[in-house]
Amino acid sequence: MFTKKVILLGILQLVFVSLIVTIFLNLWNIDLRIPLNYQGDTLWFLVPIKGMIDNGWTYEIPQLSAPFSLSAAAFPSMTNLDWAIMKVISLFVEDAGTVLNLFWLFSIVLTAWSATLALWLLGMRSWLALGLGLLYSLLPSAFMRNTAHISLVYYCVPLLCLFAIHITRDSDYPHASTVRKIGYFAALAQGFNYIYFSFFAVLLFFFGSWIGYRRNRSWKPLHGAVLASGIIIISSALNLLPSYISWKKYGKPPNMEFKVPQEAEIYGLKLRKMLVPHEDNVVPIFSNWGKRDKSIPFPIENENTAARLGPFAALGLLLLLAVSLGLVRTDMVQELCIIKPIASLTLFSLLVTTVGGFGAIFNEIITPDIRCYNRFSVFIAFFSIAGLGIWLQTRLKLPSSQMQWKLVGGVVLIVFSLYDQLLHTHSLNSLRPNDEKSAYAEEQFVKLLEAKLSSGSSVFQLPITEFPGGMKERMFSYDHVRPYLWSSHLHWSWPSFSKRHRNWLAQVGNLEGEALAEALVLSKFSVVWVDRFGYGDNGDRMISKLIAAGANDILPDAHPRYVTLDLEPIAARLRQRWGVDEFKQRQVTLFDMPSIQWNDGFYSEEYSPNAGQKFRWSQAESMIEINNETDTTKSITLAFLVASVGRQGNLTVSTEKQKIVVPVKDEVTPVELPLVLEPNTTQKIKFKGDMERVPLPVGETRDLRFYFYLMGLHLR
Template sequence: MKKNKSLLLEYSILAIVNFVILSFYLHIDQINLKIPMLYSGDALPTLSFLKQIFIGEFSFFGVPESHNLSAPFMHSLGDYPTPMFADWLIIKFISLFTNDYFLGFNLFVLLSFFVNPMAMFYVLRKLRVGILLAIAISILYNVLPFHFYRIGHTFYINYFFLPLLTYYLMMMLNKKPLFFKYSNTQKKLFFDFSKKNIIIIFVLLFSSTWNYYYTFYFCIFVFFFTLIGYFIYRKRHYIYSGIIVLLLSIIPFVINMLPYKTFTKINGINAQVAQRGFAESEVLGLKIAQLLLPINTHKIGALRDIRARYDQSAPLVNENHFATLGIIGSIGFILLLLMLLNINNKSSIQNRLAMLNIIAVLYATVGGLSVLFALIISPSIRGHNRISIFIATFSLIAVALFLQYLFKKYQLSKVSIFFVSMFIMLIGLYDQIPGGATFKTNSLIESTFNSDKKFIQQIEDKLKRYSSNMVMQYPHMSYPEQPVLVKMLNYSHMVGYLHSNNIHWSYGAVTGREGDIWLKSLEALDIKEQIKVLQKGGFTGIYIDRRGYIDNANMLESKLKEILNIEPIISEDKNKSFFDIVPTDHTIMKFSGFEKNFYGWESNQFGSFGWTSGSAILLLQNNRANNLNCNLAFNVGTLKNRNLKIMFNDKLLRDFFLQPGLNKTVLLEELRLNPGSNRLSFITDTPGAQPGNGDPRSLAYSIEKMKIICGGISVGNLIE
């Protein structure tokens, strides 16, 4: 009981100190919880996940889907896995206390600023670091530059599992293998079902679906520490221990991925989404210089200038500049490197940290083992600079252990320990917290948020006369990971979904899937034809983000005013407009397009030029009620020798051999298109391959200058 009271007091002191620091340095006491801390870029899809979970639309055990996105079809994330079951559970728990998902987002972010230091403090106290020093280091762990810079990548900032996982990794090199106990009577090792091990098992299971990058790196460390444990002690139980840890970390993740793999098996590989190349592991790799350099918004001008000189001239500067450790973490990092020069006791805590640190550096650094992994096994994990948060964990623990050693060696008084700990904490706070970092609500975010909220409410009020609503959003932007369109950032269209309750928005169509192909085909038509197709399909409105147009959408809006003879609703910030249209039917006009294994037309113009990744299927859509005879003409080319068969509705039309540099013109005459979908299959016996010019795609054969001619008229990809 006395021990529990002592622990409660320690954690209470840490919580109070943490809150005081967050209030003094970051003004957390002045936060407006109703306005999201971030409201652009990657924060928007994160907010959409929260909304889906809050309203019960999110699937915890399947592929996340939404019936309010990707109109006139359905939004599905089968091509873009989010295997983060543990995160979804925490968010669902937050939703039990509020139905405001914007508030929920802020609470999820704030959670990281209170749980991260608690986890580090727990581990430091387990390692017998004094309470004052443990509090100081835990506070610095909480305000690492990584924490602030990664708020946009929200699922990286709750890194509280990492101190625990580090502690478990160090336990793997104990004289007694993790999960095992020694029987004095039988002189053998047996599995230990102790309370401690049950807790470790639970943490490993839960953390495995928290962040797949963290799970992946943890498994890398486990693999190497399993081998190190075996070579130090020469006992097979260290192998067993490592296998158990790996299984506990991998199996839940694999189970979490099964729905996505099933989706891919049913729908085929989407060659246009999240295709990674091994070179990206090089580009986004870890750089030791960036670990040690100061932050780019440092309060000291001279240090800020040093960082600016590096960022302006050095190659491969990207998100990896988030990896800065700060001066205290850098000292720990250097200490860990120096320890490698004199490893006498390989099983000491300090040397275990040194081994973890060097494994992280060797694996993730530019040109390191991660590139070989990406080249030989899989390039899916690419942003290896993100391992820096593990390195920061190792480094700060090392600083704490080193200082604790000095305190003990020189028998410092409690007063001296207090002042040394305070000094270290204050230096770290000044050094690590980016200039301008604050929890105060950003005025631009607040005004934009309120403008969008009011604007979307006006749209809903305008459309409430209809029982169901679909709104076309211009310009079309595919989902996910799209470049900036003029001044319109990726995911900007998501604000419509976030602020509405009863509208099915066109945004959210996944690149290369049916909805995306349909919307791109629609946008290629003349605007009068587009409105005709939208009205026939049951759409009730047109939403325009003016930032996506060079002329601020002046030409598009002028045409819509002329055609519809109405004035649009304009948002308060003047960035968005809305025109309501009257639906004439609920029949979705289908466009012809490739079903799978096609990277899309490179100019977004049907028939221009595009690459396949292997055997592909072109769906020829006949929107008429009767059969129609059409001719098809196109050219095909290849990067390597291959056979290619062309079949129409299971009937073989052509079978020929392709050679690099010798494009072949194909003319298919008198194709009888049945009403609805008709399949033109391109079947090859040779898979695609990367061209070797930096393009990460696997390219098989190209198709260009495709024309569909019906009744002597080129009809494009809309046959009606």
């Protein structure tokens, strides 16, 4: 199987990809320590990489989620195969940015290898498989997603597509046995990576087996699909096993139900975006098309723009759709017969992934966990490139006086498409100056801070942001990762991603000034880190209150965005005021406070700018659970404010042993409920309101009856 020809193709692909990405991304002129995209989701993907470098692997990161530790495995986005490759890279380089960049670049090479191999096994000539494999590895998706969506590297996809095509065929074609073995291997590899492509591969396998059965009247295709799908499912379960273990040990993290069915429409695939050329193309007709498309305010344009195929694959997609509609004959030559099942697989993929497609129905009826169906465009891209490549090769074999012109035309189309796809490197290159400037300034600031703090010191990060996500004012999601990336011996409070951390944060999150400073000192924090971008007033109010409480600016004017405040003067004052015993007792009280878990009937937490507080709406009936995970009995008071909007009624608050009735109106009503929690027990608190539903704008479907402010627990 691995003949000299295959090895030669692999070497040539390595050379071609290396030359192209080096030239078009100016790799000789950049600092590889800084990610090629130093913002957004890239920052989150750097977390497990740095955790792996600092701690050996990615699952537990003690440097984050202070005053505790981050169980990174609790976030079920495992890519263990990718991490294993990164681990090998990290043996030679020591910083997360370089590891991420080198892995992403190597993934392009891996994709070129797998695509070339898959196309060659489909019967394509070596030179054509080489060119089209290169084209596939450099899809617009690769550059538009880049390191920001590193989990979506697609080096397994060509082999998964190859196996899906194999299932539709009879098993007596050349290399059939090899293709089957490679398919099983690809299924195993994909199972240990991001769940998205694993999910879609299983769908393709079963649809392909139905085509195979219809064509061959044999159950063999189904047997192959079941075996390959079983391999993916088992390996995916093993891949996600650390998440299950983390959930078992620490409980399922809060806010994990952040995906909703309608996002299948928001992040669905758009045929228009797949076909459109780049707006900077030198050919006027393509340039005008691209610019016109970009100028029109089409709705829900987001990451689905990364599904662009490039001219060659776009033409291939149109060919396959024409075949599916019976507009193109595929029975003139034996080699063309394979195009029809490829076209069927493509049409199936499009019907599942498009806006309003079967994927949206799946999300509506079964689960919304797979929501960004545009990400499966790489499957359609492979089918499209393979289909058009086979059609071109067949045309070149037919006797004709125009053969040379056909050959030239095919090569020109490949080169032109490659040019159009590589235009996306410009946007990556344009980010570099600002990214490098930001990274250097942040690195220097963190090093100055570390020079003033002892090893292991904990830093509390403000403002408090949500996880996952967490945009606030001018802060982007995951901006709190930035200082951690350049830190060598500090602990950081972000993210809040466990029940224990969220419970602790509930005790300190609404505090300000002296009360906040005291709580942070009790929580063993030495410094407060303030990101001015997270505040409408540039953080001035928060900073001034902490300084008034006794905190000192450690590095005044050292960075225009960040301020670091030393809590040691406050800590010394508190130790002197309380003494050692009371200080420790207050620490125990803060860390061991029972937790509140919001259950059925409640909606997600919201923020009221007018009140400056968070609140949560409830349906007519709802419930919370209060968990005492300590070995001591807790006498507590559940306190909250409750109100409605334009509705009045009574709210019944009940436990197994007591019941109170509270009148609810527009103005907030304070409520206190005394409770006694036995060690390691959970107590359910039920709420039932008899007020009518709050009137809402057209299109708003929530059943809102009453809402809570400032729900918290206090020891008695």
